[in-house]
Amino acid sequence: MLITDKNATETGMARLILIICAIGAVALLLRRVLTDKARSVKRDEQPAFAATARCTRCGAYVDRRLMRPDGDGFCCQEHDTDRS
Numbered sequence: 001m002l003i004t005d006k007n008a009t010e011t012g013m014a015r016l017i018l019i020i021c022a023i024g025a026v027a028l029l030l031r032r033v034l035t036d037k038a039r040s041v042k043r044d045e046q047p048a049f050a051a052t053a054r055c056t057r058c059g060a061y062v063d064r065r066l067m068r069p070d071g072d073g074f075c076c077q078e079h080d081t082d083r084s
């Protein structure tokens with residue numbers, strides 16, 4: 001009687017441990033999927049860095065989208081207004 005009760009609690013514990021392991025595995029998988037999704041959304045929002053170019057007048061490196069072509073290189077907005 002005592003032996004069968006012990007066996008029953010052991011199988012119960014084994015089942016409980018298996019269930020906990022399964023829940024942990026599912027939680028890990030879910031977390032990985034969610035973080036991958038968040039990362040890909042972040043990547044779509046904004047690039048990690050912007051291309052820069054050197055101003056031919058003051059030598060400052062500025063975001064290329066804010067610059068205007070000037071001769072061989074680029075000119076920053078500040079010195080673009082001096083010209084006109």
Ligand SMILES: [Zn+2]
Nearest residue numbers: 055058076079
């Ligand atoms: Zn400049």
